[in-house]
Amino acid sequence: MIKVIAACAIGAALAGGAAFVxxxxxxxxxxxAEPVNETLYNYGDR
Amino acid sequence: MRGSWTARLLPWAVGLVTGVLALGxxxxxxxxxxxxxxxVPDPSVGAALAGADGFPxxxxxDVVVAALSAVVPSDLVQSGLLLAVFALGGAxxxxxxxxxxxxxxxxxxxxxxAAVAAGVAYVxxxxxxxxxxxxxxxxxxxxxxxxxxxxxxxxxxxxxxxxGLAGLVCALIxxxxxxxxxxxxxxxxxxxxxxxxxxxxxxRWWSRAGLFVSGLLLVSLPWLVPSLSGGAVxxxxxxxxxxxxxxxPFGELGSLLAxxxxxxxxxxxxxxxxxxxxxxxxxxxxxxLAAWAWWMWRQDRPVIGVGLSAGAAVGFVIAFLGVVExxxxxxxxxxxxxxxxxxxxxxxxxxxxxxxxxxxxxAFAVWYLAGAARASVWCMGTGVFAALLPVVVLPGLAWGAxxxxxxxxxxxxxxxxxxxxAADDVPGSVVVLPWSAYRGLDWSGETVVSLxxxxxxxxxxxxxxxxxxxxxxxxxxVVVDGEDPLARxxxxxxxxxxxxxxxxxxxxxxxxxxxGARYVLVSDPVDNxxxxxxxxxxxxxxxxxxxxxRVPEARVKADKPGITGLEVTGGLVTVVxxxxxxxxxxxxxxxxxxxxxxxxSARKEIPK
Numbered sequence: 001m002i003k004v005i006a007a008c009a010i011g012a013a014l015a016g017g018a019a020f021v022x023x024x025x026x027x028x029x030x031x032x033a034e035p036v037n038e039t040l041y042n043y044g045d046r
Numbered sequence: 047m048r049g050s051w052t053a054r055l056l057p058w059a060v061g062l063v064t065g066v067l068a069l070g071x072x073x074x075x076x077x078x079x080x081x082x083x084x085x086v087p088d089p090s091v092g093a094a095l096a097g098a099d100g101f102p103x104x105x106x107x108d109v110v111v112a113a114l115s116a117v118v119p120s121d122l123v124q125s126g127l128l129l130a131v132f133a134l135g136g137a138x139x140x141x142x143x144x145x146x147x148x149x150x151x152x153x154x155x156x157x158x159x160a161a162v163a164a165g166v167a168y169v170x171x172x173x174x175x176x177x178x179x180x181x182x183x184x185x186x187x188x189x190x191x192x193x194x195x196x197x198x199x200x201x202x203x204x205x206x207x208x209x210g211l212a213g214l215v216c217a218l219i220x221x222x223x224x225x226x227x228x229x230x231x232x233x234x235x236x237x238x239x240x241x242x243x244x245x246x247x248x249x250r251w252w253s254r255a256g257l258f259v260s261g262l263l264l265v266s267l268p269w270l271v272p273s274l275s276g277g278a279v280x281x282x283x284x285x286x287x288x289x290x291x292x293x294x295p296f297g298e299l300g301s302l303l304a305x306x307x308x309x310x311x312x313x314x315x316x317x318x319x320x321x322x323x324x325x326x327x328x329x330x331x332x333x334x335l336a337a338w339a340w341w342m343w344r345q346d347r348p349v350i351g352v353g354l355s356a357g358a359a360v361g362f363v364i365a366f367l368g369v370v371e372x373x374x375x376x377x378x379x380x381x382x383x384x385x386x387x388x389x390x391x392x393x394x395x396x397x398x399x400x401x402x403x404x405x406x407x408x409a410f411a412v413w414y415l416a417g418a419a420r421a422s423v424w425c426m427g428t429g430v431f432a433a434l435l436p437v438v439v440l441p442g443l444a445w446g447a448x449x450x451x452x453x454x455x456x457x458x459x460x461x462x463x464x465x466x467x468a469a470d471d472v473p474g475s476v477v478v479l480p481w482s483a484y485r486g487l488d489w490s491g492e493t494v495v496s497l498x499x500x501x502x503x504x505x506x507x508x509x510x511x512x513x514x515x516x517x518x519x520x521x522x523x524v525v526v527d528g529e530d531p532l533a534r535x536x537x538x539x540x541x542x543x544x545x546x547x548x549x550x551x552x553x554x555x556x557x558x559x560x561x562g563a564r565y566v567l568v569s570d571p572v573d574n575x576x577x578x579x580x581x582x583x584x585x586x587x588x589x590x591x592x593x594x595x596r597v598p599e600a601r602v603k604a605d606k607p608g609i610t611g612l613e614v615t616g617g618l619v620t621v622v623x624x625x626x627x628x629x630x631x632x633x634x635x636x637x638x639x640x641x642x643x644x645x646x647s648a649r650k651e652i653p654k
């Protein structure tokens with residue numbers, strides 16, 4: 001059981017760190033693409 | 047893993063935790079409105095059943111929502127359905143992987159980690175994120191049911207026909223709610239499994255195929271009967287408009303391989319298209335495919351392996367048809383030949399079985415890494431890390447896709463017009479203006495594009511512009527004609543201005559009343575507030591956001607809306623079949639599918 005808990009802690013810590021880095025990359029590059037101040041809206045924009 | 051309770055609870059825990067993490071604020075009170083996802087307060091069952099002429103895209107999903115909303119507030123119904131997508135999908139994939147991996151012996155910690163990997167990978171990927179941001183919750187409900195349907199189909203081989211069919215219909219309940227798209231992807235994923243099932247069987251392939259088709263037909267009747275009897279049409283231009291697009295630097299093929307590639311640029315989760323995250327995601331998918339191929343190569347390959355591989359391959363080919371010019375032309379030609387091919391226009395949808403295959407591939411890799419009896423703590427730690435990798439490489443889905451799925455309350459005005467129309471005993475439909483399906487709602491402070499909620503707000507038929515305008519990469523626009531013939535007639539009467547969607551014609555009350563309209567709702571603030579003067583309307587409400595106009599009773603020639611006896615019979619057959627399947631299975635979808643009985647028997651139980 002201790003081995004399982006330790007493995008989960010290691011895996012989760014690794015995943016958490018990697019997720020933090022990936023989130024930082026994603027956040028820095030994200031910009032809103034929603035249209036504003038239009039009367040009519042498309043169903044999407046390819 | 048000690049004890050069967052872990053095998054029973056762990057998959058559901060995976061689904062629920064991923065659901066809460068993905069949806070976050072969307073689970074709060076209020077309505078999440080985005081593209082096709084429109085829930086309204088107190089929806090009407092009658093209006094949902096009557097729907098619109100043309101292809102019944104919202105049946106039975108809207109009917110189920112309206113029926114549930116009679117018992118529970120509809121915003122809670124929405125939260126429950128969204129969470130069910132993750133809970134059912136995550137649990138189903140986790141249980142399926144447990145069953146497939148348990149041929150190696152009683153499940154241990156490594157098998158549990160592998161089950162977590164399958165559950166996480168299945169519900170945390172670009173397909174789910176993009177369809178969620180597109181508001182296609184009904185499609186996702188069908189997607190969530192795929193592992194259950196695949197398992198139930200495999201079970202047809204070693205059960206009596208009656209019990210097998212009951213289990214299959216039970217597993218098809220999410221697809222039955224989801225409607226035509228959900229049933230189609232279920233057929234694609236599980237159909238080949240019915241034909242090719244490895245291992246000892248007690249039935250012939252044609253018997254299993256017959257049962258499988260019967261199950262699909264039983265749950266499809268609510269939308270199949272009206273679509274076949276109502277003369278539904280589909281515009282072939284949809285094949286071009288809804289073709290897969292590249293949402294990563296790796297082109298359409300790479301995007302589809304990574305389970306992305308939706309046609310709507312606004313449905314891509316934040317940060318996903320960046321080279322680093324996209325590359326990681328693609329690498330994970332290639333890794334999953336390699337692991338699946340390796341598993342298929344081994345002696346202990348899964349009993350559903352050939353069938354699921356075939357279904358995923360066919361689905362990927364259909365999706366790829368949308369990428370190449372000749373493929374789109376073929377799809378458009380088929381739709382022109384027979385509108386029944388219309389669902390093929392949304393080609394990216396068919397990568398859904400590929401998602402299940404990848405999830406099981408990741409599960410096998412994790413099991414191999416962490417499942418050995420004497421696996422070191424580092425091997426197991428790496429396995430846990432691998433199980434969580436889908437979240438790491440797609441952080442944009444977390445917490446309501448970075449806040450994009452935030453609930454809002456309907457302004458008081460919307461409740462008032464709903465009550466005012468409901469209080470009117472005079473029959474007749476509601477025409478929704480401006481003559482455009484989508485609105486930019488800014489109730490939360492940010493503009494969110496959504497199907498006009500007015501189209502589902504009333505207890506009577508609504509007439510709205512169901513044409514779909516899709517922007518193209520070169521700055522142009524493809525307009526896919528709508529499917530409601532009565533809406534086309536209304537458009538002719540309105541003669542709407544292209545820029546504003548407001549009518550330019552004269553004497554509108556007589557024209558619209560002649561088509562059975564009792565009300566006109568302008569569901570958007572408009573600059574020109576005088577267009578309806580002198581048109582013969584009675585102004586019921588002139589608010590800041592909504593304007594409700596009434597056609598005098600003498601001018602309304604309302605046809606009695608109704609559904610045919612055949613449609614009622616079809617719906618009832620489906621309901622009875624589902625009740626029978628639950629009773630015959632001895633449990634509900636939630637309670638069935640017992641986990642492996644650890645340490646009690648060498649025989650491994652298959653999840654239903």
